[in-house]
Amino acid sequence: MLGAIAMTPAAAVTASSGSSSGTADHGTPIAATGAPPDGRADYKTFTALFEQYEAWRKKAGAGVMADYSPATVDERRERLRRFQAELPRFAVARWDRHQQVDYLAVRAQMDLMDFTLNVTKPWARDPGLYVDELQRLAYKELPLEGDALAELRAQLRAIPAYLTQARVNLDAVAADYADLALHSLSNGDGVGHGMPYRAVEPAGLVGWFADLRGRAEVQQPELVGDIVAAEAAIAGFRDWLAAARPAMTDDAGVGKPAYDWFLRQVRLMPYDSDQIVTLAERELERHWANYTTERHRNRKLPELPLPTSAEEYEAQLAATDAKIRKWLRDEEIITIPNYIPETYQEVGYNAPWIVRPEGPMFWEQVQFRDASPDHLHATFPGHRFDGMTRARVAHPIRRHISDSGRTEGWGFYLEETALQLGLFDDRPRTRELIYIFGIFRAARTIGDVKMQRNEMGVEETMRFWKGWTPYLDDNVARVDAGIYIRRPPGYGMTYTIGAMQLQKLLVDRKRQLGENFSLKDFHDYLMNTGRLPVSLLRYDLTGQDDEIGRLWRHVPLSDVIAG
Structure with missing residues (x-):
């Protein structure tokens, strides 16, 4: 038995909804207090906010060859700021600890998006983003019919414009990213991560599109012309990247201050x-x-x-x-x-x-x-x-x-x-x-x-x-x-x-329960609770708040970037 704390989170977290008021009240900014927000909006309203955020997030990154144009990225930044501005208005200080865990998990998800939009910026820094997107297209099994065939044909025809836009987007390419992308364009990885099996691995993105063309010639000849045009665009992108490589000298890493911010605010690490x-x-x-x-x-x-x-x-x-x-x-x-x-x-x-x-x-x-x-x-x-x-x-x-x-x-x-x-x-x-x-x-x-x-x-x-x-x-x-x-x-x-961290959590739980500890119950809790950061699971399961206490103070990413 996991004891009273161990009701399933689906039940425990919905057992109370904090304040019954859903009135917008921004309360006291988290960064100023280092404590949970003490606004007036309830847990049900918070759940609805997250559902809206999650639907927006999935739509923003949906599909192959997503839009990374500057105007679209700026729109995403503004929409994210509006979501984040909602966070201080909730009555988190009066929620139970299971609900507080959910609040920190959601805040971290928004911080992850913030970091992607404003620090890692893969569409501007990593040509491999475009290589990976296109290589997955080449894994398609043929022949296709109906909507699946129409979708693949539309995607193939979009590749030249997609790679033309990529050259515009890629205005801050890191040296290591450029080298990795050039390797991936013309060389197999020798490992086969996520790839269909081939007795002889195709030579990178170029080789996978040749593989697709070879299969289309036998199984779906009407696609061959579109594939050939896509291959020409890919070869042009490779040649552009190779020619531009000497000027691509930026560091690939985010740097120590940003990395430490990410560990605390996104990964919710105690280290x-x-x-x-x-x-x-x-x-x-x-x-x-x-x-x-x-x-x-x-x-x-x-x-x-x-x-x-x-x-x-x-x-x-x-x-x-x-x-x-x-x-x-x-x-x-x-x-x-x-x-x-x-x-x-x-x-x-x-x-x-x-x-x-x-x-x-x-x-x-x-x-x-x-x-x-x-x-x-x-x-x-x-x-x-x-x-x-x-x-x-x-x-x-x-x-x-x-x-x-x-x-x-x-x-x-x-x-x-x-x-x-x-x-x-x-x-x-x-x-x-x-x-x-x-x-x-x-x-x-x-x-x-x-x-x-x-x-x-x-x-x-x-x-x-x-x-x-x-x-x-x-x-x-x-x-x-x-x-x-x-x-x-x-x-x-x-x-x-x-x-x-999981070993530490095991120790904490064993010391808390003594001879009533069950290894099977401990593992079942991990499986059935959701895959949250371990620091949150530790508070959720044991109630020990020494790690969580250091996570409440929220430092905006803009402070780190400005610094």
Whole structure:
């Protein structure tokens, strides 16, 4: 039992609505008090505001080849300012803590949009934004009919104008972003993130459109002319970017002041970037020490071999999935709801069987030897399981929010937690793989922070990671560096730091409940509550407000930019 605090958030958060008045009263500005707003508008009105915001946000970024023209971006900035101006008028100081959690989560979502519109500005700084948008078009399965065919044809015909506008928008391109985009235009990533399988990976965006044209020539010839015109526009964009590259010298990172603001106001972290580096350095050393001693302990055992066939790998996946499901049930680790599919094929998995001329890349070096570490993290009860439970969260606010500290933290938390709970007692060499994952996540945390603070570039970060991480190859290092410098800041550090926050929450809850603590109930709470920042979940579950107390004071982003 989770006790009185543990009613489901969908019930707990709607149990009271604060003040019954919905009258507009802006109250006292949050930044002036460092306390929850004490206006007059109630929780029901707040929920309605968020629903309006969420509908606007989804519409603003909807569709392939979204509009990033200066006038449209300015309109979005103004609309966001109007939403943010509403926040001080709510009676948050008189709401219960579950509702206060929702308020901070919504405020953080608006701050994320503010940061995107005014700091990261990918449409102006990152040509890879346009490359990614177009490459997803090339994944379309043919033949198409009806509305789907008409939509693809319209999208293909829009590409020349889209890339012409991109050249106008891209007026502050960062050097690392330009280099990553040029690579992505003409080279495969060697990893296959989100791509359909091909025995020979197409050479970047150019190669994927050639792949689309080749399929259209056989399956849908009426599209070939539009595809050829799109290819010409893509080649022109690539040539323009290559010619303009010498003048593209801006830093890709947001800088330390903006990064620390983002950690506090958007990620709602209890740490600043210096503290995160210190924590990550300690974790890097700890995982390396554990890896070293585990290797010594296993020195007389044979190394884990790579499988020799797809059939052998599929059998390993099936056995791994069955073993983990049985362990979760037998050891009372987490509830497996009846809506979760019963086979790993239905749930899905990360790494298909691929034979690469150069040998397996990093993730395959681990996954092919033993699927358990990644299956826990990414499949069961990691991301795919997590996503299926999240889809059942009905709360009008929490169902829309997904923080990477909670999602990636959960995936990483599962790996070492499973080791500590004995899942790998009969697989000593697999314990080494768990530590290798830990090493890479800690190294990525350091690289993430230092890239965003402009203390390391992509190439330097790749070298740093490869120097620390067994099996790591250039392709995986480049893809990950690109992800963590291009996504909203701090994504790369949320694996290690999010897992540490979940461990802290586990400790807090165990100390709070004593012998009444249930690990299964703790994990079920995480699955059924919504994927909020862990600092908010800590307050929501335990009532401990030492971290939340530091989050109430809201510093506007404009103060950081002006400074």
